[in-house]
Amino acid sequence: MSDVPPTVPVLDHDEIHIWRARWSGGAGEIAFASLLTGYAGSGARPIERGEHGKPRFPPPFDTLGFNWSHSGDTAVLAVGRGPAGFEVGVDVETVRPRARALELAKRFFAPGETAMLEALPEAERLGGFLTLWTAKEAVLKAHGGGLSYGLHRVSFRLSALGAVPDRFDGDVGPASTWCVRPLDQGEGLVSAVAWRGHERSVRVFTFPL
Incomplete structure (x- = not known):
């Protein structure tokens, strides 16, 4: 991976920027640190942790929300601007056999979501499970409560759009x-991004290797 950070594109209030990077050996953390410095500006205060451990910039730099996730060797960073306290959440999961996916859904998902998964053809069930899981994680990470808030408390419907x-x-x-x-x-890979507020366009970038 290059030691020279990329030029950070202009981020307006109608966009969410997604960056993908390699995670192993700390590469993802280094990449994301340089990107966040570029978005926040050199005068930004150090990143702090919220009540449940979510990284964030303190006021008055908290109009820049960010979050990252990694699975295997893939890391994803989401960044957005909004009002003070703006938050964004992102999750990425590697597609691999999960024999207990339906069991996990019955234990942690809302009953209606489990019923949707049970109704899917077996070949589509893992994809449905991961689509729901990543959406739930993205919302709960943006909210700041994390998994301890309760996966069943954010319920989704599956559609052709996710x-x-x-x-x-x-x-x-x-x-x-x-x-x-x-x-x-x-x-x-299955991934989702979430934020509270108005519709925004999502732009995806790759950190140079």
Whole structure:
């Protein structure tokens, strides 16, 4: 991976930027640190941790929301600008056999989601499970509560466009205030990004190797 950070593109309030990088050997953390410095500016204060450990910039730099995820050797960073406290969440998962996927859904998902998975042909069930999982993780990471908030408390419907927000309980709701988008990271990966607020375009970049 190059030691020279890429030129950070202009990020306006109608966009979410997605960066993909290699994760192994700390490469992803180094790449994302240089990108976040570029987006925030050299005068930004050091990143701090929220109540549940989510990284964020302190005020007045908290109009820049960011989040990252990695699976295997792939790392994904999501960045967006908004009002003070703006947050974005992202999740990526490697497609691999998960014999207990339906069992996990019955234990942690909303009953309606489990019923949707059970109704799918067996060949499509893993894809459906990962589509729901990544959407849930993206929302809960943006919210800041993480998995401890409860996967069943953010419920989705499966559609041809991915996971559609259906019912969100507690202070993460209502579901209608959220945008959740699947990300095409290539074969073998399932990914989603989520943010609360208006529709935005999603631009995808690759950190130079």
